[in-house]
Amino acid sequence: MEFLVMVKQKEWAKDFTNLNMKKLTVKxxxxxKGVKKLSEVYTHNPLEAEACELAGIDMIVSSEVNDIKGxxxxxxxxFLTVGLPYGTYLNQNDILKxxxxxxxxxxxxxxxxxxxxxxxxxxxxxxxxxxxxxxxPYKSTLYGGFKAYGKTAFEAQKIYEQCLKLCDAxxxxxxxxxxxFKVAEFISKNIDVLMIGMGSGLGCDAQYLFAEDxxxxxxxxxxxxxxxxxxxxxxxxxxxxxxVEAFKKFKKEVEDKKYPSEEHDIIxxxxxxxxxxxxxxNKIK
Numbered sequence: 624m625e626f627l628v629m630v631k632q633k634e635w636a637k638d639f640t641n642l643n644m645k646k647l648t649v650k651x652x653x654x655x656k657g658v659k660k661l662s663e664v665y666t667h668n669p670l671e672a673e674a675c676e677l678a679g680i681d682m683i684v685s686s687e688v689n690d691i692k693g694x695x696x697x698x699x700x701x702f703l704t705v706g707l708p709y710g711t712y713l714n715q716n717d718i719l720k721x722x723x724x725x726x727x728x729x730x731x732x733x734x735x736x737x738x739x740x741x742x743x744x745x746x747x748x749x750x751x752x753x754x755x756x757x758x759x760p761y762k763s764t765l766y767g768g769f770k771a772y773g774k775t776a777f778e779a780q781k782i783y784e785q786c787l788k789l790c791d792a793x794x795x796x797x798x799x800x801x802x803x804f805k806v807a808e809f810i811s812k813n814i815d816v817l818m819i820g821m822g823s824g825l826g827c828d829a830q831y832l833f834a835e836d837x838x839x840x841x842x843x844x845x846x847x848x849x850x851x852x853x854x855x856x857x858x859x860x861x862x863x864x865x866x867v868e869a870f871k872k873f874k875k876e877v878e879d880k881k882y883p884s885e886e887h888d889i890i891x892x893x894x895x896x897x898x899x900x901x902x903x904x905n906k907i908k
Contacts, residue, residue: 646700647681649732649751649795656817661829663819664837669697671834676701682829684734687725695729704753706734715744722750732795739792746793754789756782757823758801771822773802786810786818798831799823801848822848 647655655661663682666672667689675683676698684704685694691705705725712718722733722745732751735742736759746752758772773779782802789797796817799807804824811818811826820827835841836849840856876882891899 646731647702652682652702653795653815653817656815656828661817663829663831665831665833666694667834669693671838672701673697675834684831687721691725691730692728702731703729704732704734705730707737709736712737712741715741719744719748722748726750734798739788742789742794743792752794753796753798753819754792754794755798755800756785756789757799757807771801771803773806779803779806782806783810786814790814790816796829799827801846822846
């Protein structure tokens with residue numbers, strides 16, 4: 624891939640410490656390989672996206688089903704990858720059309736878990752794509768459930784070969800999920816694209832976590848690699864409780880005819896209302 628040749632390791636010595644809130648480009652992200660560890664967070668909404676940008680998170684990810692326009696507006700200077708849900712777009716025309724639509728509303732890259740042919744159809748148009756290897760949640764039944772993949776030489780080889788195929792398809796980065804750290808480190812050192820690790824050890828070029836795991840509000844399965852940095856789940860519960868209380872008060876005041884009260888009313892002068900009502904008195908049936 625010609626683009627990757629342009630940013631070989633000799634160029635990766637550039638210092639990015641002064642980028643601050645400047646949004647990274649794909650070229651700059653690849654140049655960080657071997658020089659600087661990057662951070663990436665999956666965000667569900669604009670609030671989380673804004674917090675990530677204020678914290679200096681390098682890259683954020685979200686699904687196309689979320690408020691991408693709002694997320695982009697909230698984090699204008701953070702590299703945004705938008706994911707295409709697996710199985711949603713099943714031919715090249717549909718997936719390419721949707722990819723261009725997402726770029727128009729603010730995506731910097733597309734996460735595509737589909738076949739190599741579909742991925743290549745996107746990269747051939749110059750659209751940055753992130754691939755996926757290792758454990759893949761929607762294919763967990765093939766691995767025997769939700770567990771690490773790559774713990775045998777055979778499995779490790781399969782992961783490596785898949786990563787090489789993704790490179791040939793033109794991706795600039797690969798998410799490698801729940802893979803033994805030695806395997807992920809080996810692949811990271813022997814592949815040109817950026818390796819984004821989720822539960823795959825320090826050897827990856829970037830580390831990726833979901834906002835709910837970082838913020839402590841994940842109520843479902845908590846993976847081994849997750850780490851809670853702030854338990855705002857308790858804050859969410861308090862907000863929910865106070866919200867319910869407020870909504871109940873509003874409902875009761877409506878039923879008791881206490882809301883709205885005079886302080887909320889808009890006043891029309893008596894003379895104007897008399898004029899209005901008298902003119903329409905005979906028209907009301």
